[in-house]
Amino acid sequence: MPFSPKRIAVFGASGAIGSAFINDCLDRYHTATVFCFARSLERIPAHERVESRTFSLEDPEGLNASADAIKAAGGLDLIFVATGQLHSTTTKPEKTIRALTYAGMEETYCTNTILPAMIMKYFLPLLPKHKRAVFAAISARVGSISDNYLGGWYSYRASxxxxxxxxxxxxxxxxxxxxxxxxxxxxxxxxxxxxxxxxQRGIQESQLMQPKQSAAMLLDVISKVDQSQTGKCLAYDGTEIAP
Ligand SMILES: NC(=O)c1ccc[n+]([C@@H]2O[C@H](COP(=O)([O-])OP(=O)(O)OC[C@H]3O[C@@H](n4cnc5c(N)ncnc54)[C@H](OP(=O)(O)O)[C@@H]3O)[C@@H](O)[C@H]2O)c1
Known part of the structure; x- marks a missing residue:
């Protein structure tokens, strides 16, 4: 039977991929409710089947409270984490080990590793025990250790x-x-x-995907994943990224 989630949570709902993913879920799953989580709700579209909530890495108790409320109302069958950072106003990807700073590494790890871990902690228990459900967090091909031939981007890759x-x-x-x-x-x-x-300089136009296209391909992969793939990192085309 095709996967047809009824209760979906999207973290990083304000981001390019996160917001495109939400729109695709609303288009595909006509009865689904989408719980949208973002640091700020300014860019979250109003929709009758969207419930928006703010969240913050600095407030794990707030995450816990949101998880409790959604659990009490019926749990979740799809969780999609689209948060992440490569650069910020205070940090940029390091080309050399000489560029590493404690603060930059901490910020990148907090966003890319610790935040998804906290989401897992509070939200994985909301998945049903005996019904098909998916938790997907956006990682990156550059997080593959065996595929790293170029080096650089230390904190992002490691996180x-x-x-x-x-x-x-x-x-x-x-x-x-x-x-x-x-x-x-x-x-x-x-x-x-x-x-x-x-x-993006140096990337050919044909290699640069629009968020809508990427989100649609990710949702296609999610709709087909099976138990044999749990624990793996899958690309937008369904192929496995080597650890
Ligand atoms: N774009 C690519 O080419 C590419 C390639 C490989 C992997 N990825 C991964 O794809 C994911 C989505 O990226 P994107 O391209 O859609 O980028 P984006 O448009 O910049 O979206 C990033 C999202 O993460 C949120 N975020 C960042 N730091 C956060 C924090 N500390 N706490 C809470 N939320 C935080 C942002 O919230 P605000 O709106 O509040 O800033 C935004 O919703 C990331 O994990 C990224 O590493 C992207």
Whole structure:
């Protein structure tokens, strides 16, 4: 039977891929409710089947409270984490080990590794025990250790590699109690967004995906994943990214 989630949570709802994913969910799943989480709700579209909530890494109790409220109202069958950062006003990807700073590494790890871990902690228990459900967090191909031939981007690469390990651990743990749940990392392709904007020089137009296209391909992959793929990192075309 095709996967047709009824209760979906999207974290990073204000982002390019996150917001495109929400719109695709609303188009495909006509009875689904989408719980949208973002730091600021300014850019979240109003829709009768969208429930928006703010969240923050600095407020794990707020995340816990939101999880409790959604659990009491029926839980979730799809969780999509589209948060992440490559650069910010205070940090940029390091080309050399000499550029590493404690503050920059901490910020990148907090966003790319610790935040998804906290979302897993509070929201994985909302998945049903005996019904198909998916948790997918956007990682990145550059988080693959075996595929790293270029080096650089130390903190970003390492934070995504660590995210992949967390996903693997959670997949193993969830298999003990939630045999129908699939936990995966995903690579969205090179996507036109504020995250990739400063690094798009040299990328051919044909290689740069629009968020809508990437989100649709990610949702296609999610709708087909099975138990044999839990714990893995899958690209937008369904292929596995080597650890
Ligand atoms: N674009 C690409 O080419 C590409 C390639 C590989 C992987 N990815 C991954 O895809 C994911 C989505 O990226 P995107 O391209 O859609 O970028 P984006 O448009 O910049 O979206 C990033 C999202 O993450 C949120 N975010 C960042 N830091 C946060 C924090 N500390 N706490 C809470 N939310 C935070 C942003 O919220 P605000 O709106 O509040 O800033 C925004 O919703 C990221 O994990 C990225 O690493 C992207």
């Amino acid at each position: 995504k590699a660590a995210l992949n390990m967390l996903i693997r651990c959670a997949a193993i743990e969830m298999q003990r109690t939630h045999q129908s749940s699939v936990i995966i990392g995903m690579h969205p392709g090179t996507v036109d967004s504020s995250l990739s904007k400063p690094f």
